[in-house]
Amino acid sequence: xxxxxxxxxxxxxxxxxxxxxxxxxxxxxxxxxxxxxxxxxxxxxxxxxxxxxxxxxxxxxxxxxxxxxxxxxxxxxxxxxxxxxxxxxxxxxxxxxxxxxxxxxxxxxxxxxxxxxxxxxxxxxxxxxxxxxxxxxxxxxxxxxxxxxxxxxxxxxxxxxxxxxxxxxxxxxxxxxxxxxxxxxxxxxxxxxxxxxxxxxxxxxxxxxxxxxxxxxxxxxxxxxxxxxxxxxxxxxxxxxxxxxxxxxxxxxxxxxxxxxxxxxxxxxxxxxxxxxxxxxxxxxxxxxxxxxxxxxxxxxxx
Numbered sequence: 001x002x003x004x005x006x007x008x009x010x011x012x013x014x015x016x017x018x019x020x021x022x023x024x025x026x027x028x029x030x031x032x033x034x035x036x037x038x039x040x041x042x043x044x045x046x047x048x049x050x051x052x053x054x055x056x057x058x059x060x061x062x063x064x065x066x067x068x069x070x071x072x073x074x075x076x077x078x079x080x081x082x083x084x085x086x087x088x089x090x091x092x093x094x095x096x097x098x099x100x101x102x103x104x105x106x107x108x109x110x111x112x113x114x115x116x117x118x119x120x121x122x123x124x125x126x127x128x129x130x131x132x133x134x135x136x137x138x139x140x141x142x143x144x145x146x147x148x149x150x151x152x153x154x155x156x157x158x159x160x161x162x163x164x165x166x167x168x169x170x171x172x173x174x175x176x177x178x179x180x181x182x183x184x185x186x187x188x189x190x191x192x193x194x195x196x197x198x199x200x201x202x203x204x205x206x207x208x209x210x211x212x213x214x215x216x217x218x219x220x221x222x223x224x225x226x227x228x229x230x231x232x233x234x235x236x237x238x239x240x241x242x243x244x245x246x247x248x249x250x251x252x253x254x255x256x257x258x259x260x261x262x263x264x265x266x267x268x269x270x271x272x273x274x275x276x277x278x279x280x281x282x283x284x285x286x287x288x289x290x291x292x293x294x295x296x297x298x299x300x301x302x303x
Contacts, residue, residue: 004186008286009233010225011079011218013072014264015065017041020211022268025254025261027278040201040212041065050157059153062104065214066150066198067157070097073216074158074194078230082159085192088228096162096190097154098181100173100197100256101147102204154194162190173197174215174260175279181219182238182281192220197257204255211253215261232286233267239280 014022017039046064049071050056056064079085085092114136118128148166155164165180167173174197181193198214225232254261259279266276266283276283 005188006222006235007182007185007219007237008222008225008235009217009267009283010220010230011073011075011077012216012233012264012267013069013074013076014213014215014261015041015044015069015072016213017211020213022261022265024265025258026265027262044068050153055153055156059149060104060203062101062198062200062203063150063153065200065212066099066101066196066216067153069198069214069216070154070194070196071157073196073218077218077220078228079158079218082157085159090192090224092159092161094162094190095158095160095192095194096164096181096184097151097160097194097196098163098165098167098177098184099148099151099154099195100167100169100177100260101150102170102173102199102210102256103168104147104203150196150198154196158194160194163193168256171255171258172279173256174258175263175281178217178219178236178260178263179238179280181217182236185219185221186238191224192218194218195260197254197260199254199257209253210255213254213257213261215257215264217260217263235284235286237282237284239282 016022019039044065046056046059046068047053049068050059050064059067074080078088082092085095114129114132115124118125118132147168148164151164151166154160163184165177165184167176167180169176177197178195181190181195184190184193195217196214197216199210200212201210202212204210219236220230222232222235263278263281263283266278275285
């Protein structure tokens, strides 16, 4: 009979706009989704998280927000730089990502500006568009339209060379990202996985209904976390099979991130005694201590 390795959570990070609290995403939250007024992060500076300006130019706003939450979670887990993984005894080939993304609209503001500029009198001039696009649109613009590029950027930031998943399944995507990461570690295909979900109205197909938010978790094999004496926030266990259903009230305001933010809310708001059950997922107190997660001070990221 196949045995599965114990999996723990060692890092967390999130970014929420003003007026939105993490506990609103908890499964038992009473506020309906309609009470989430769409808003963007305030004073968000992607350069605070991604230092390379060339990398930032290849990221759209959604990817920048996703990368920022992942950086916060990795910092919380004790990894400031890519070399910290090997310094802690991790093999980069066994460290990966699982990222939840919503569908991305190709109608960015710079494209709209270029189209308007070459449409005098309402008539589109293709030759003029080609000239304007050559100077004003980034040559790698198409890469900002690919949902799986968020996972690629996060992998490059931390030198992750292991499994890389991108989930695009609506309001179940955030929870599914955690489940995929869990099984990669439990099945001995990875030792550490960064779980990430993000939304932004700037890149959404339906901008008015989308809340700008992001959440991230670091899942790790319990043996690896104990070997490097990491702070363990919780143990996690995923069910082998679970139907795709709406995970939390209010999550439709953040289609990809809502269910992952619900897991963060369970970690930070109410503790894990008794264990918390979410769709297809269970969270337990750390095995090595009686201290519950609710008594820990989370190093959260807000913007």
